[in-house]
Each structure stands twice: as C-alpha cells, then as structure tokens.
Amino acid sequence: MTTDALPAPIRAGFLARRRRHMRLLTLPAMIVIAAVILFPWLFTLWMSAFDWKIGTVAHFVGVDNYVKLATNQRFIESIVHTFYFTALAVVLPLVLGTAAALVFHRQFPYRGFLRAVFTMPMMATPVAIALVWTMMFHPQQGVLNYLLSLVGIPPLLWVYSPTLVIPSLVLVEIWHWTPLVMLIVLGGLASLPTEPYESARLDGASEWQLFRYITFPLVAPFLVVAAVIRTIDALKAFDTIYVISSGGPGTASETINLYLYLQAFAFYNVGNASAVVVVFFVLILAMAMLLLHVRQKAKWTA
Amino acid sequence: MDSVTTASAAPYRRAFNVRRLMRKLGFWLSVVVIVSPAILVFLWMLSLSLKTELDNGTYPPVFIPNPPTLANFVYVFTENSMWLYFKNSLIVSGFATLIALVVGIPAGYGIARLAAHKTTVLILIARMTPALSYLIPLFTVFQFLGLNNTLTALIITHLVITVPIVVYIMVGYFETLPRELEEAAQIDGASVWTTFRYVAMPLARPGIVVGTILAFIFSWNNFVFGAVLASRTTRTLPAAVYNVLTFEQLSWGPLAAAAIVVTLPVLLLTVFIQKEIVAGLTAGGVKA
Numbered sequence: 001m002t003t004d005a006l007p008a009p010i011r012a013g014f015l016a017r018r019r020r021h022m023r024l025l026t027l028p029a030m031i032v033i034a035a036v037i038l039f040p041w042l043f044t045l046w047m048s049a050f051d052w053k054i055g056t057v058a059h060f061v062g063v064d065n066y067v068k069l070a071t072n073q074r075f076i077e078s079i080v081h082t083f084y085f086t087a088l089a090v091v092l093p094l095v096l097g098t099a100a101a102l103v104f105h106r107q108f109p110y111r112g113f114l115r116a117v118f119t120m121p122m123m124a125t126p127v128a129i130a131l132v133w134t135m136m137f138h139p140q141q142g143v144l145n146y147l148l149s150l151v152g153i154p155p156l157l158w159v160y161s162p163t164l165v166i167p168s169l170v171l172v173e174i175w176h177w178t179p180l181v182m183l184i185v186l187g188g189l190a191s192l193p194t195e196p197y198e199s200a201r202l203d204g205a206s207e208w209q210l211f212r213y214i215t216f217p218l219v220a221p222f223l224v225v226a227a228v229i230r231t232i233d234a235l236k237a238f239d240t241i242y243v244i245s246s247g248g249p250g251t252a253s254e255t256i257n258l259y260l261y262l263q264a265f266a267f268y269n270v271g272n273a274s275a276v277v278v279v280f281f282v283l284i285l286a287m288a289m290l291l292l293h294v295r296q297k298a299k300w301t302a
Numbered sequence: 303m304d305s306v307t308t309a310s311a312a313p314y315r316r317a318f319n320v321r322r323l324m325r326k327l328g329f330w331l332s333v334v335v336i337v338s339p340a341i342l343v344f345l346w347m348l349s350l351s352l353k354t355e356l357d358n359g360t361y362p363p364v365f366i367p368n369p370p371t372l373a374n375f376v377y378v379f380t381e382n383s384m385w386l387y388f389k390n391s392l393i394v395s396g397f398a399t400l401i402a403l404v405v406g407i408p409a410g411y412g413i414a415r416l417a418a419h420k421t422t423v424l425i426l427i428a429r430m431t432p433a434l435s436y437l438i439p440l441f442t443v444f445q446f447l448g449l450n451n452t453l454t455a456l457i458i459t460h461l462v463i464t465v466p467i468v469v470y471i472m473v474g475y476f477e478t479l480p481r482e483l484e485e486a487a488q489i490d491g492a493s494v495w496t497t498f499r500y501v502a503m504p505l506a507r508p509g510i511v512v513g514t515i516l517a518f519i520f521s522w523n524n525f526v527f528g529a530v531l532a533s534r535t536t537r538t539l540p541a542a543v544y545n546v547l548t549f550e551q552l553s554w555g556p557l558a559a560a561a562i563v564v565t566l567p568v569l570l571l572t573v574f575i576q577k578e579i580v581a582g583l584t585a586g587g588v589k590a
Contacts, residue, residue, distance in 0.1 A: 021494035022412045026421070029409030029469055032401070036436065036462050037428050043439035054445065100336045108329070114337050116576045121340050123572040125523045127540040128561035132347045135554050143346060143363050175339055236432045239525045243544055257432055264438050265530050277435035284430050 048274035065275035089234035097181025130243035162252035188222030350558035374559035398460035410472020451533035475509025
C-alpha cells in the first residue's frame with residue numbers, strides 16, 4: 001500500500017475512513033437492490049404462508065400451501081414438463097454449440113461476419129422470434145411442413161400435438177441459445193495451449209484423438225459453465241413457451257413458470273403462487289449447485 | 303514444394319490436392335450448415351413482412367416477395383399505435399438503464415475496491431431467480447400505491463434487470479484496472495469520490511459502454527413485465543406486439559412486420575458492437 005510510510009494508528013484510521021467512503025458509493029445501488037430484489041424475495045416467502053387472493057382478506061395458513069402443492073397433480077406434471085424441456089434444452093445446445101465453436105475456432109474468410117450472423121438469434125427479442133416460429137410451425141401453411149415435404153416426410157402437427165409440443169419448443173430454444181454456448185466454448189478454445197497438440201501430432205495422433213484426449217478435457221470447465229447457465233435459463237424459460245403454446249395443447253407444455261403465471265396473474269392466487277416461486281427457486285438453486293459440484297469433482301479427478 | 307516436384311510425383315500430388323479440396327469443401331459445408339438456420343429464420347421473417355396477405359396464405363409458400371410491398375409496415379404504424387409503444391419502450395428501457403448506470407457504476411467501483419465478493423454472489427442469485435417471481439410482490443405493492451398501469455411502475459420493475467447487469471459488469475471491469483493511478487491521486491489528497499470520478503471512471507469507459515448496451519438490450523427484450531404491469535397505453539413494444547396484434551389480427555404480414563420493428567434495433571446494435579457484447583456476455587454469462 002502507498003500508506004505504508006504512515007504510523008500504524010493513523011494509517012488504520014485513514015484506511016477505515018476510506019472503506020467507509022467506498023461503502024457510501026455502493027449505498028444507492030444497495031437501496032435499489034433491497035427494494036426491487038431483496039424485498040420481493042422476503043415478501044414472497046412471507047406470502048407463501050397465507051391463503052390470499054387479490055381483493056380478499058389474507059388468512060395465515062402456515063405450510064398449507066406447500067402441502068397442497070405436494071399433492072397437486074397439475075403442479076407435479078408441470079415439474080416433469082420443466083425437467084423434460086430442460087434436459088433437451090441443455091444437452092442439445094451444448095453439443096451443437098461445441099461443434100460450432102470447433103468450426104469458428106479455425107481461421108477462414110469472413111469469420112468475424114459469419115460469427116456475428118450466428119450470434120444474432122441470441123440477442124433477438126424473444127417475443128418477436130416466438131411469433132415467427134409460431135407461423136413457421138403452422139400445420140397447414142407453415143414453412144417447416146413444406147420443407148419436410150421436400151424430403152418426403154409427412155406433415156407434423158408441431159406445437160399442436162401433445163407429444164411433439166415440447167420437442168418443438170426445444171427446437172426454438174436450441175436456435176435461440178446455441179450461440180451463447182458457442183461463445184463460451186470458443187473463449188475456452190482460445191485459451192488452450194498449443195504445445196500438447198504439437199507433441200501429440202508428432203506422436204501420430206488422429207484429429208479425433210486430439211479432440212478426445214486434449215481439447216475435450218481442457219475445455220470441460222467451460223462446458224460446465226455453459227451447462228450451468230443453460231440449465232438456469234432453460235428452467236426459467238417463459239416468453240417463447242407462453243407466446244407459442246401458452247402451455248398447451250391442454251397442459252402438455254405447461255412448465256412451472258407457466259403454471260406460476262396462471263396462478264398469479266390469471267387467478268390472482270398470490271399465496272399459492274408465492275409457494276410455487278419458493279419451490280421453483282429451490283429447484284433452480286439445487287440444479288445449479290449440483291452442476292457446480294460435478295465441476296468440483298471433475299477438477300479433483302483431472 | 304512445386305520446384306522439387308518431378309513428373310513421377312505428379313499423380314501423388316494430384317491425389318493430395320483432391321483430398322485437400324474435399325476437406326476444404328467439407329469445412330465450408332459445415333460453416334453453411336451452422337450459420338444457415340440463424341440467417342434463414344430472419345430472412346423468412348423479412349419475407350413474411352414484405353409479402354401481400356394473398357402470398358402469405360398460399361401453400362406451397364412463396365419465398366421471394368414479388369413484388370415486395372411495404373404495406374404491412376405502413377399498416378402497423380398507421381392502424382396500431384406502434385409509435386406510442388416504441389416511445390414507451392424507449393422511455394422504460396432508457397430510464398431503467400440510466401438509473402442503473404447512476405447507481406451501478408459507483409457501486410461497481412466500491413465493490414471491486416472493497417473486494418466485497420458476497421455482493422456479487424447476491425447478484426448471481428438474483429440472476430437465477432425467475433423474473434416472474436419479482437412480479438408478484440411488485441405487482442401487489444404497485445396495486446397498493448396505485449402505480450399499476452404507469453410507466454413509472456415499469457421503469458422501477460425494469461431495474462430488476464438493469465441494475466444487476468451494470469453492477470456485475472462494472473465490478474469485473476474495475477477489477478481489471480490498475481490501482482497505481484488511483485493511489486497516486488490518493489497521495490495527492492484526493493477523496494474517494496474524486497478518485498472515482500476523475501481517475502477510475504474515465505478509464506472504465508469501455509466497461510460502461512458494454513454495461514449500457516447489455517442493460518438496454520435485456521430491458522428492451524423483456525416481455526412479461528410489460529404484459530402484466532401495463533395497460534393498453536403504457537405497454538412496451540414486446541408486450542404490445544403480443545397483446546394487441548395477435549388478438550386483433552391473425553394475418554401474418556403485419557405480425558412479421560411488427561416483429562421486425564421490435565427486434566431490429568437490437569439486432570443492429572448486436573452486429574455493430576459484436577466484440578464488446580461478446581466480451582461482456584462471456585465474462586460471467588450475464589443475461590436477464
């Protein structure tokens with residue numbers, strides 16, 4: 001420190017005052033965060049112990065909302081839908097994003113421009129994208145069924161079929177978020193050392209062996225980061241599902257977030273919805289911790 | 303290589319060249335396969351918006367608008383209050399970003415220099431929380447305060463998106479700045495505020511640019527806050543495009559035109575400042 005030359009008590013007082021002033025700088029942001037982030041968390045926790053519809057009197061019910069959720073068939077199904085959607089919407093973008101990163105890691109003409117084009121979906125407004133995909137999914141006039149007919153595949157019902165709706169929504173999610181995985185993995189590839197490749201090539205290793213035994217283990221930490229981000233985002237997915245299928249047909253694509261929306265803003269069931277939020281948040285946190293745990297383990301064994 | 307090649311080696315060389323050509327072709331094929339879904343969806347969106355209702359309704363689909371028409375865009379701006387929604391979006395995202403910068407830049411500096419890493423964990427947890435869950439308490443409070451259906455309520459709610467992004471990016475950026483200049487200013491008797499305002503902040507301009515753009519984009523793209531908290535006249539663009547257009551007209555041309563109006567500003571920003579966005583996004587995977 002530059003204050004080393006000062007006598008100890010003066011220096012300590014000086015540093016303490018500086019730290020106090022530093023904290024003052026963070027104060028306005030802390031107030032805003034307390035108001036719009038911390039307060040909603042606490043309020044939600046508090047409301048989840050009440051039976052309350054907007055416009056009526058709230059009754060304290062303790063853990064009753066949670067007990068009811070545990071036996072609520074529709075809520076449990078929404079958890080199943082969420083995990084089904086998330087599993088596909090994490091694994092497929094990871095695989096495709098890694099493949100794309102391997103391609104963009106090489107040098108070729110127009111690389112910067114093509115990478116910009118490839119990353120466009122990621123920043124596009126989800127609602128706008130969802131509207132276009134809704135038109136593309138249309139069973140009679142949609143362009144996707146036309147493309148299928150070109151290769152001799154009979155038309156599909158896409159989001160109008162209870163079994164196909166989630167895979168169709170995952171397709172949109174893949175299109176939307178594979179670029180983010182690509183960028184993270186590309187960052188990882190750029191940080192790799194070149195020496196192991198040179199010696200492995202001298203030893204006659206094939207391209208596949210180079211990938212399997214050098215590239216993959218070295219970018220694995222970046223893949224875990226991508227997997228964590230993707231898992232959180234897929235669990236939270238709302239806009240595209242709401243616009244394209246609204247959880248339908250029936251409740252075939254109703255995820256936790258969609259169920260939550262209905263409870264809160266269609267039925268104004270604030271108490272019940274708050275309990276859903278708490279369970280949902282615990283699920284997200286648990287999944288994120290699980291993945292980070294995997295990462296730690298991978299570190300130890302590597 | 304060519305200079306030492308003799309006639310006897312020619313067939314060998316040709317085989318080598320063919321293999322290299324095949325590899326190159328294969329590589330470019332993979333580039334096309336990877337990039338085309340991204341570009342085709344946007345082109346299809348453009349195609350839908352430039353076609354007449356007749357062309358949009360035929361099967362097999364018409365791909366190239368012939369002749370292209372701007373009628374859908376004209377319709378969207380004259381028959382619907384597109385300008386109003388555009389203005390609402392600008393006001394909401396603009397103010398939410400501005401407030402986030404005012405409180406977030408000093409906070410980022412303070413957190414970075416105090417090494418208060420617990421605060422960044424708080425921000426990461428905020429990033430994990432579904433946006434909808436902030437909406438229930440805020441909706442209830444706005445109801446109580448009579449603020450529902452106002453732009454003020456929307457701006458406050460959008461701070462949920464913009465403040466964490468700006469703080470997170472600024473913490474990361476200030477941590478990369480060398481402390482020597484700030485220490486020199488301290489020795490000359492500069493206060494914490496003066497050091498921040500006249501030494502650290504000017505150096506952090508690139509970080510501020512990234513934070514501003516990302517905060518603005520994620521606020522602009524937000525749909526659900528506007529869909530729940532706004533009335534017919536205070537809706538932001540994404541909420542308006544969904545609510546007003548989808549319910550009142552099921553025709554594809556105007557819908558596609560509206561979708562383009564919503565997302566074009568963001569796409570242009572993305573293409574022009576690609577590098578900065580990539581740096582900001584991959585730093586911590588910040589996304590609202």
